[in-house]
Amino acid sequence: MKPMLAAAALVVLASPAFAAGEFAQGSEATSWGLLGEEKARFEAVVVDVLCELTGDCPADCGGGGRYLGLRRAADGALVLANKNLQAVFTGAVEELLPYCGKTVEVDGLLVGEPEMTPAKVYQVQRLREPGGEWHKADHWTKAWDESHPELAGVEGRWYRKDPRVMGEIEADGYLGLGLATDAEFIDYLFEE
Amino acid sequence: MRSRIKAIALACTISGVVAGAPAIASGDGERVRISGEVIDTWCYLSGVMGSPDAVVGTSHHTCALWCAAGGIPVGVLAEDGTVYMVLKWEGTDDVTRADTLMTVQSDHVTADGVHHVRDGINYLIVEQVVANDGIINLSHEDFDVVPPFAIPKPKPDPNQ
Numbered sequence: 001m002k003p004m005l006a007a008a009a010l011v012v013l014a015s016p017a018f019a020a021g022e023f024a025q026g027s028e029a030t031s032w033g034l035l036g037e038e039k040a041r042f043e044a045v046v047v048d049v050l051c052e053l054t055g056d057c058p059a060d061c062g063g064g065g066r067y068l069g070l071r072r073a074a075d076g077a078l079v080l081a082n083k084n085l086q087a088v089f090t091g092a093v094e095e096l097l098p099y100c101g102k103t104v105e106v107d108g109l110l111v112g113e114p115e116m117t118p119a120k121v122y123q124v125q126r127l128r129e130p131g132g133e134w135h136k137a138d139h140w141t142k143a144w145d146e147s148h149p150e151l152a153g154v155e156g157r158w159y160r161k162d163p164r165v166m167g168e169i170e171a172d173g174y175l176g177l178g179l180a181t182d183a184e185f186i187d188y189l190f191e192e
Numbered sequence: 193m194r195s196r197i198k199a200i201a202l203a204c205t206i207s208g209v210v211a212g213a214p215a216i217a218s219g220d221g222e223r224v225r226i227s228g229e230v231i232d233t234w235c236y237l238s239g240v241m242g243s244p245d246a247v248v249g250t251s252h253h254t255c256a257l258w259c260a261a262g263g264i265p266v267g268v269l270a271e272d273g274t275v276y277m278v279l280k281w282e283g284t285d286d287v288t289r290a291d292t293l294m295t296v297q298s299d300h301v302t303a304d305g306v307h308h309v310r311d312g313i314n315y316l317i318v319e320q321v322v323a324n325d326g327i328i329n330l331s332h333e334d335f336d337v338v339p340p341f342a343i344p345k346p347k348p349d350p351n352q
Contacts, residue, residue: 035239050279053220053308053315065286067265067279077311080277082265083234088339089255091234091263093288112237116244117275119312121237121265140262159258160344164294168257174343176253176298176327189336190345 023074027107029125034111036120041107043130044070044079046099052078061100068096070106070122082111082121089159090140092124105130108137221306226316228270229329230296232259233277236269246338249298249329254342256297263288268303268316276307276316283319300325 021038029039049069051057061068070079081092085108096104106127110120124137144158154161173182234240235247235255246252248269260266266287268276279285284292302323308315337343 032238032240035237049277049315050285050317053279053310054317056285062285065289067263067277067287078313079311080265080313083238088240089258089262089264091259091265091288093263116273117237117313121233121313123238159261162258162261164291165254165257165261167291168294168297169254174254174337175250175332177250177330185332186343186346189343 021110023072023110029108032109032123034109034123035116036111036113038110038120039108040110040122041105042070043073043103043105045073045103046096046101047071047078048100049078049080061097064093064097066093067091068093068100070096070104070124073103077119079110079119080121081124083123084137084140085123085125086138086140092122092137094140094143095124095127095137099127099129103130104128107134221308221317223304224307224316225302225304225322226268226270226276226307227300227302227323228268228276229300230256230278230293230298231267231269231275232256232264232297233267233275234259234264236267236275242335242338246331246335249331250327250333251331251335251338252342253298253327254337255339257294260293260297266293266297268301268318274314276314278318279315280305280317282321296321296324298327298329300328 021040023040023042024038025041027039027041031037047069048057048061049067052069068081070081072079081096084090084092084095104127106124108125109123111123112120126134126136128134141158145152151161159165173179175182175185229248231248232252232255235252236244241247241255265277267278270276278287278293281287281292284290287293301321303318304320304322305316305318
C-alpha cells in the first residue's frame with residue numbers, strides 16, 4: 001500500500017493552472033500550487049470575524065484569540081484570513097492583529113474550490129499600511145519563540161515541542177486513538 | 193478497511209440530511225444542529241497535504257493539532273460536506289490559544305449553535321456539544337499518516 005503516493009498524485013492532478021483572479025493585478029504572490037489558487041492583492045480593513053457577525057467587539061479584536069478577517073475595500077466582502085506565509089501549520093492572526101481596525105494592503109493567495117467552499121479563504125504572504133513598506137507575513141514562529149523561552153534550548157521545531165500539542169499526543173497518541181493503538185501502528189509504519 | 197470508512201461516510205451523509213438542517217433563526221444567524229468532524233480547514237481546503245479524504249480523521253490528527261495550535265481556523269466538516277468555521281466553542285471565544293479546540297480535533301460531534309454566512313463562508317458559534325463520538329474516521333487505514341513526517345521514527349533503544 002502506498003497511499004501517500006496516490007494522495008500526492010490526486011493533488012497534482014487536481015491542481016489547476018495558476019488562475020488570474022479579479023484581484024490579481026499587481027500581485028507578487030508566490031504560487032503554492034493549491035486548490036483553486038488565485039493571486040490577490042487588495043486593500044482591506046483588518047477585522048475580528050466574530051465581531052463582524054455578532055456585534056460582540058472587544059477593543060483589540062480579541063487580543064489574538066479570535067480569527068481575523070479582511071473587509072475588502074473594493075466590494076466590502078469579508079475575506080477569512082486562514083494562513084500566513086510560513087510553510088506549514090501557522091495561521092494569519094499573529095500577522096494581522098497589530099492592524100486591528102486599520103486599513104492595510106495585503107498580497108497573497110485566495111484558495112479553495114467551489115465544490116468545497118463557496119468562497120475562497122486567504123493566505124496572506126505580505127502586507128503593509130497604505131503607502132508603507134511591505135513586510136512578509138512570517139512572524140508566527142518568532143512570536144511562539146518569544147512566548148516559550150523555556151523551550152529555546154530544546155531541539156526541534158515548535159510543533160515538536162509545543163506543550164499543548166505534546167500534551168494531546170502524550171494523552172491520546174498521534175492518531176488520537178490512544179497509546180496502545182499508536183504503538184501497534186508505529187510498529188507497522190516503521191517495520192523494516 | 194476502506195469499505196468500513198465508506199460505510200461510516202454513507203451513514204454520516206444520510207444522517208446529515210436531518211442533522212444539518214437549520215431550525216430557528218437567532219439574530220442575524222440561524223440556530224442549527226450540526227453533526228460532523230472537527231477539522232483543520234487549511235489543509236482541507238487548500239489541498240496542500242493531499243486529497244480531502246487524506247486530511248481528515250486519524251491520518252491527519254497530529255497535523256490538525258499542529259494547525260489548531262498554530263492558529264489556523266478550526267472547522268466542522270458537516271455530513272453534507274459544508275465546512276463551518278468555528279468562531280466560538282461552548283462559551284469560549286479564544287479559539288486560537290485556549291485548549292478547548294485542541295481537545296476535540298478530529299472528533300465527530302453533534303453541536304447546537306448559531307450559523308452565520310458571510311460572503312460565501314459558513315461560520316458556526318457552537319453553544320453546546322450535545323454528543324461527542326470521539327474519533328471515528330479511521331483514515332490512517334487508507335492513508336497512513338499525512339504528512340508522512342507527522343510521526344517521528346522511534347529512536348533505537350540503546351539497551352537492545
